[in-house]
Amino acid sequence: MLGTGERLVNEDVEMPVTLKELAARAQVHPSTISRVANHDPNLRIAPPTRQRIEALLRETEYRPNGVARGLKLRQTLVLAVVIPDVTNPFFAALFRGVEDAASPRGYNVLLCNTDGSPARQRSHLQSLHARRVDGVILASSFLKDPTVRRLRHQGIPYVLVNRFS
Template sequence: MPRERVTLRDVARLAGVHPGTASRALNAATRSLVNSETAQRVLEAALTLDFRPNPVARSLKTRRSDTVGVLIPDLTNPLFPPIVRGIEDHLAARGYVALIGNTDNDDQREMRVFEGMRSRQVDGFILATARRRHPLLLRAAEDELAVVLVNRVVDSHAFPSASVDDARGSGLAVAHLAGLGHRRLAHLGGPQALSTGVGRYQGFLAGMETAGLEVDPALVAFADGFSQQEGARRCRDLLRVSPRCTAVVVANDLLALGCYAALAEAGLRCPEDVSIVGFNDMPFIDRVHPPLTSVAFSHYRIGAEAARLVLERIADRHAPVTATFLQPELVVRQSTAPPPRGG
């Protein structure tokens, strides 16, 4: 039997304030407009009366739902759970909830999920799906939606973003390998339609230049996607080039796992014959054989940062656009060693 509904008016009466003031005090986004003692009194009154705001009714009136839509390519890619967790933690602490949609990098599916969320009047979007040029984003820009990018960025700087300094990450990998004495380095890159693919490739080139090493174009290959299968396929191609590379700077850990498979097929050992460096330091990559040397950064933190940026954007659609780049570090494990003699 539902009890009689407590209204905003009841809360305002108990707190001794105008209902408009009570409303502002009860909404996290507008609370700062109210004197802090008053806000506290209203919140206490709401607690006393067990008042529950009805966000659906409020969203009709204010066109806000305290909900953020999150689009990711695929939650079962181990990269994304910590990002989503960071987003959800940050939002939950501020009374927001996250709607989650997987797109499988399929434009049709992405558009469907996006429109489905939009029609539920989400206040903003966090996209982990951005390509460097992305029709969905053009549409979002035209409609002045609050959109923040996470992990990836786009060519234009129209959207706030939270990601890692991809170029620096690959640069660290090259510096580590050059320091071990490698001279013949290959790059197994990601798709060049994605900022992560481009940034990590550019970092490889810059790192090689800094180390005074020459890039052999035959030793650069790009995967069509970040998967183990693509890693194995492209690594097989790289291993056919003579003289053989002694190390591969790989744009992603899943690709690196594919390299392990290609090396095993070719009867080559890692790291004795070929060193491998991955990117992302994904969960459990320290437990594979050999434990992978990888470029690490906190995926949880870029998630939390993206959530912070989207709330900032929701509060002020015309705030300056911020791009946050986390600084990565290299975690050295057992997949890298000096090159073989004569290598």
């Protein structure tokens, strides 16, 4: 039986350390840990305290929780490329270009292959909306495609590529 404050340890999977645990170890408030971890330029903190926290962050390999950050900032830093054929060299080059441009800006890029199926495209877009992606690059969208209206209605920024009329 676990006592208060004990963690269940799995030999194969190491659970990430929490802000609360780090704060207790550093004897500071969790928000101070968060602000140091996220390099908040407005944080005023004594240099020895900052150094102690930074050492603790390195020691524990702490990484801020992207989901929590996304909820707070309303930004997930995730883009999606929706293409009809992952084996088509044009779309492979398109994806590579998007990823090359997005990555240095801190974005991750998801790839969704529809195999040219409107139903699959709809399913992908519903999932992307639920995941709150920051934007969608939609390839081969037909001019009268209701998907475009749906993206606009949901407020998801989008770019259309290889559009046919």
